[in-house]
Amino acid sequence: MSKFRKKKSNELPPVSTASLPDIVFMLLFFFMVVTVLRDDNLLVQNKLPKADQVEKLKKDRSVYIYAGKPSARYQESFGTEAKIQIGDKYTDISNIKFALTEARQKLRPELQDKVMVALKVDEETNTGMVTDIKQELRDLNMLKIIYITTPGNELD
Amino acid sequence: MARRATPEVNAGSMADIAFLLLIFFLVTTTIEKDSGIGRQLPPKEPPTDEQVKIKEKNLFIVNVNREDQLLVEEKLMDLKDLRQAAIEFLDNGGAPAGSPEYCDYCKGSRNPESSDNPDKAVISVQNDRLTSYKMYIAVQNELVAAYNYLRDRESQRLYGWKFTEMTKDLDEGKIKGEVAKEQLQEKLQTIQKLFPQKLSEAEPKKSGS
Numbered sequence: 001m002s003k004f005r006k007k008k009s010n011e012l013p014p015v016s017t018a019s020l021p022d023i024v025f026m027l028l029f030f031f032m033v034v035t036v037l038r039d040d041n042l043l044v045q046n047k048l049p050k051a052d053q054v055e056k057l058k059k060d061r062s063v064y065i066y067a068g069k070p071s072a073r074y075q076e077s078f079g080t081e082a083k084i085q086i087g088d089k090y091t092d093i094s095n096i097k098f099a100l101t102e103a104r105q106k107l108r109p110e111l112q113d114k115v116m117v118a119l120k121v122d123e124e125t126n127t128g129m130v131t132d133i134k135q136e137l138r139d140l141n142m143l144k145i146i147y148i149t150t151p152g153n154e155l156d
Numbered sequence: 157m158a159r160r161a162t163p164e165v166n167a168g169s170m171a172d173i174a175f176l177l178l179i180f181f182l183v184t185t186t187i188e189k190d191s192g193i194g195r196q197l198p199p200k201e202p203p204t205d206e207q208v209k210i211k212e213k214n215l216f217i218v219n220v221n222r223e224d225q226l227l228v229e230e231k232l233m234d235l236k237d238l239r240q241a242a243i244e245f246l247d248n249g250g251a252p253a254g255s256p257e258y259c260d261y262c263k264g265s266r267n268p269e270s271s272d273n274p275d276k277a278v279i280s281v282q283n284d285r286l287t288s289y290k291m292y293i294a295v296q297n298e299l300v301a302a303y304n305y306l307r308d309r310e311s312q313r314l315y316g317w318k319f320t321e322m323t324k325d326l327d328e329g330k331i332k333g334e335v336a337k338e339q340l341q342e343k344l345q346t347i348q349k350l351f352p353q354k355l356s357e358a359e360p361k362k363s364g365s
Contacts, residue, residue: 017168024174031181049293053300054191056327118190127292128285138200147293148192154294155236 043085044068049123050152057118057146061111063103065096067129068122082125084133096136104142117145193296213269214276216245220295222286235294242302245270246277246351261310261350274306274351282358299355306351311343319347 045068066085070078083090086099104115117137121130137145218238219227226233228241248270249262259273271277279299283292307319315322322344331337 017171021170021174024171024178028174028178028181031178031185035181035185049290051193051293051297053193053297053304055194055323057190057192059190118192121289123288123290123293125289126285127283127287127289130289130292131283131285134197138197141199143197143199144194145197146192146194147296148190149293149297151191154290154297 041088042066043071043074043088043090044083045071045122045124046120047123048120048148048150050154051147051149052151052153054149054151055146057148058116061107061114062116062118062146063100063107063142064118064120065100065133066120067133068125082122082129084129093132093136096133097140100137100140100142115142115144117142118148119145120148193293193300195296210278211272211276213250214271214278216242216271216277216279217282218279218295218299219282220284220287220291222284224288224291226295235291235298238295238298239302239305242279242299243305245279246274246302247306248277249273261313263309278354278356280356280358296355300353303351303353307347310350311347314346315343319344 044066046066047068064086067082069075069080069082070090078090084093084096085091086096086103091099100117104112107115119130119133134145137143217227217229221227226235226238228238233241244264247262247264249259249264249266249272250268250270251257251259251272252268257272257276262273264270281295281299304320311317311319311322322340325331326337326340326344331340
C-alpha cells in the first residue's frame with residue numbers, strides 16, 4: 001500500500017496554462033475577422049459634420065467620394081482649394097464619371113445596379129461643390145446617395 | 157521504462173506568439189461604422205413645358221445664405237427653431253373638414269393659410285453655393301428629424317411601435333423570418349404614405365445673390 005501512497009504529494013498542482021493559447025487564439029480570430037484594413041488613403045481633410053437622424057450604410061454596395069481641402073502634407077503641391085478624391089487619387093469634377101464607373105466595377109456584379117454613393121465631405125467645404133458632384137451623379141443615373149456624418153448634433 | 161517519460165511539448169511560448177498577433181490586429185483594427193443621411197436624387201428628365209403648380213401655402217421655403225443664416229418663410233430663424241417650425245407646417249392639415257384633402261390624423265392648428273395636408277406639403281431648401289456643408293447637413297438633419305417625429309407619432313398611435321425603432325430593428329436584423337419582415341415593411345410603407353418625405357432642393361444660386 002505504501003507503494004501507491006508515496007506518489008501523492010501534498011503540494012498543489014501548478015495551474016495549467018495549456019488553455020491560455022486557446023483563449024488568446026479565440027480573441028485573435030475575432031479581431032482578424034472584424035478587421036478592415038483601410039483601403040483608401042485619405043488625401044483630403046475629412047472632418048465630417050454631425051447629424052443624429054441617420055441610417056446605416058450598406059458597405060458592400062457603396063462607392064466612396066471624398067471631398068475637402070488637401071491634407072496638410074499635400075497642401076504645398078496641391079494648394080488649399082477643396083478637391084475631390086475617389087479611390088486613391090484626386091479627381092477633377094469633369095473626370096468624376098469615369099472614376100465612378102471604374103469604382104463601380106469593383107463591386108460584386110449583382111449589386112452594381114443597386115449602388116449607393118457615400119459622400120464623405122469635410123464640413124468646411126462649400127455646398128456648391130457638393131451640388132456639382134450631385135449633378136454628375138444624376139447624369140450617371142446613380143441616384144441613391146448618402147451623406148456620411150458623425151454622431152452628434154450641430155445644436156449642442 | 158524510459159519511453160514513458162516522453163516530455164510534454166512546451167506550449168508556454170504559444171501564448172506569447174498568439175499575443176503578439178493579437179496585439180497587431182488590435183492596433184490595426186478600425187471597426188468602421190459609417191452612417192449618414194440618405195437621399196434619393198431626382199432622375200434627369202428631358203425638360204418639359206409642363207409646370208407642376210404648387211400652391212404658395214403648401215410650400216415651406218428654407219433659404220440658407222452664404223453667411224449660414226436661415227430664412228424660413230421670409231423670416232430670419234435660428235437653427236434650433238427650424239424643427240418645430242417644420243413640424244407645425246407639415247402637421248397643419250389646413251384643408252376644411254369634408255373636403256377630399258382633409259387630413260384626419262393631423263394634430264396641427266388647421267390654419268387655412270398653411271399646408272393643406274402632409275401629402276401636399278413640400279419643403280424646399282435653397283442654398284447659396286458658398287453655404288458651408290456643415291450648415292447644409294444641419295438643416296437637412298433638422299428637416300429629417302421633423303419627419304421622423306411625425307412618423308414616430310403616427311406609428312405609435314397605429315402600431316404602438318415607433319417608426320425609427322422599426323427601421324432600426326429591421327436594419328440590425330433583429331426581425332426574424334420572411335413573413336415578419338414583410339409585415340413590417342408594409343407597416344413602414346403605410347407610415348411613409350401618411351407623411352411622405354417631400355424635400356425639394358433648388359439649384360443653388362450663384363454666390364452673392
